[in-house]
Amino acid sequence: MKTFDIPYYTSSLPLHVEDKNLKAVLNSRTDTYDAGKSEADLVREALAHPIGTPRLRELARGRQKVVLVTSDHTRAVPSKLTLPILLEEIRAGNPDADITILIATGLHRPTTEEEQRRMFGDAIVDQEKIVVNKAFEDEDFERVCELPSGAELWVNKLALHCDLLVTEGFIEPHFFAGFSGGRKSILPGICNAVTVNENHSYKAIASPYAATGVLEHNPIHEDMVFAARAVNVQFIMNVALNAEKKVIAAFAGDLEQAHLQGVEFVRGLAQCPSVTGDIVVTSNGGYPLDQNLYQSPKAVATAEACCRDGGVIIMCASCCDGMGGTHFEKLIVRGTVDEIDAYLSKIPPKETIPEMWCAQIFSRILKKHRIILVTNYLDHEMVRKANMIPASSPDEALEMAYGMMGRDAEVVVIPDGVAVLAVKE
Incomplete structure (x- = not known):
């Protein structure tokens, strides 16, 4: 037994x-993986050595309006750990930056204040400007362009009218986007219902390439990357987690390069026959x-x-x-x-x-x-x-x-x- x-x-x-x-x-081998460093050290090291971009503090210099996109109450992103480090890094380059934390909800219900305090900690909620994306509030969005699939891209105005757009998230296998993280902070994260719905259409979901672990030829992934590039995401910070929701690796820098490096790390631990x-x-x-x-x-x-x-x-x-x-x-x-x-x-x-x-x-x-x-x-x-x-x-x-x-x-x-x-x- x-x-x-x-x-x-x-x-x-x-x-x-x-x-x-x-x-x-x-089982995923994330549970037996030993990073040999603390969670905070992993995040700080990733920010100190970004993949394909300058450091975030360098990008923040002279950028007054900064939008930092984070995940909502349905995700295990350890924002209580990561957000203070990201905010510290931004302010190291621009102490006077006007920072808005934008919670990416996709089509989920709005994240409550109680949930925000659990996710971020009281200090972040009490001291920072936080906005929750509401996909069904049309006045919060602007049309950007048409996506490769033919869908219209509508994105939260805050992300379109800022000087620096940064996202955080975590990477794990995803059953129709291939993997989570990276571009998903934008689509579906901060898009309106019109865009999210068409990205998740019957035709797209039915594609044989819209599957766990598949990025190449995946129509959902391709629309997501296009959307994130279209709104000029300049820096991402994504983590990999174990079963205890602890950080075992961090990847920062370019939207695609950093994400793909994280994807290969996760694939190496998660994939099994x-x-x-x-x-x-x-x-x-x-x-x-x-x-x-x-x-x-x-x-x-x-x-x-x-x-x-x-x-x-x-x-x-x-x-x-x-x-x-x-x-x-x-x-x-x-x-x-x-x-x-x-x-x-x-x-x-x-x-x-x-x-x-x-x-x-x-x-x-x-x-x-x-x-x-x-x-x-x-x-x-x-x-x-x-x-x-x-x-x-x-x-x-x-x-x-x-x-x-x-x-x-x-x-x-x-x-x-x-x-x-x-x-x-």
């Missing part, structure tokens, strides 16, 4: 798997990414790569903040999986419904696999309406899965599905 601690909310839940059933355990099982157990790595169902496809897509057709995926996500989006909630319960997909497939890119990408991905996976959702917060009847099966613990879910697949079913465990890049050999 093997026991696993599956990340869940701010802690974990136990999972017990008999030796005869356990086929494989997939996929192993096919009858049952795959995974999670979104706990809070903050497991706070709603809307974020859950991230790990479910990893499990999909390791689950045989007709198999069962057990997804552990607290969903402490509910479904995660009103549009998604309406779409995911509007009928059977086939009915939902048929409806979404007929929607042209310029008429894309907010959050429909999430229903599209769930539908794609549910056509081939049953999903058991382990949650103690989301109403179980709502889970059933979403064509999934509710459970209250990983062990209960595993018993359900054995009932579907047989007592000899092979089980693959991926404790943190977001951190793993499973690749077929």
Whole structure:
């Protein structure tokens, strides 16, 4: 008997798997990576030796209006650590810089003050100018250009009318953008709903290149890079994290060069051969990414790569903040999986419904696999309406899965599905 601690909310839940059933355990090697330096030292060193640009303090000289884009409450960016260091670096070059911290929300709800204090610390909230991007407030945005896909690029005015645009984020495998970080701070981060929706259209999401770990020919990634270049992002600082959300590497400098160096670092630790099982157990790595169902496809897509057709995926996500989006909630319960997909497939890119990408991905996976959702917060009847099966613990879910697949079913465990890049050999 093997026991696993599956990340869940701010802690974990136990999972017990008999030796005869356990086929494989997939983990990112970020958890065993030793950087040999403190988190702060890693960030400071990256800023001192940027990739492809001058130091940030040099860029800040003579630049009065500075916008620093950071991530919202759904992301694990360690801003309480990184923001003070970034602000210090900017002010080392220009003590009188007028700095605005712009929280990149994409289509997510606005980040509350309570969440900001948790993310940034009281000192930042009390002393700095902070603005939350609100994608549905059209007056906050200006049209910039047309993207390669044909979508219109609308970006928060603050980013367009500044002297220096800087972003921070973190890099991990992403199930349709290839990897997170870098350009994603702009699109979807600080774009309006019109731009984000079309970037996340049915056609774009359905592309075979819109997949975990894939950047080349990825139409979503290509639009994102174009957008970030179009608004003149002059400096980025991205980090790689382990399961404890601790910084193990930092990359600063040019939008593409620094990001790609970070991508290769993360790929080297996250990539592993996929192993096919009858049952795959995974999670979104706990809070903050497991706070709603809307974020859950991230790990479910990893499990999909390791689950045989007709198999069962057990997804552990607290969903402490509910479904995660009103549009998604309406779409995911509007009928059977086939009915939902048929409806979404007929929607042209310029008429894309907010959050429909999430229903599209769930539908794609549910056509081939049953999903058991382990949650103690989301109403179980709502889970059933979403064509999934509710459970209250990983062990209960595993018993359900054995009932579907047989007592000899092979089980693959991926404790943190977001951190793993499973690749077929």
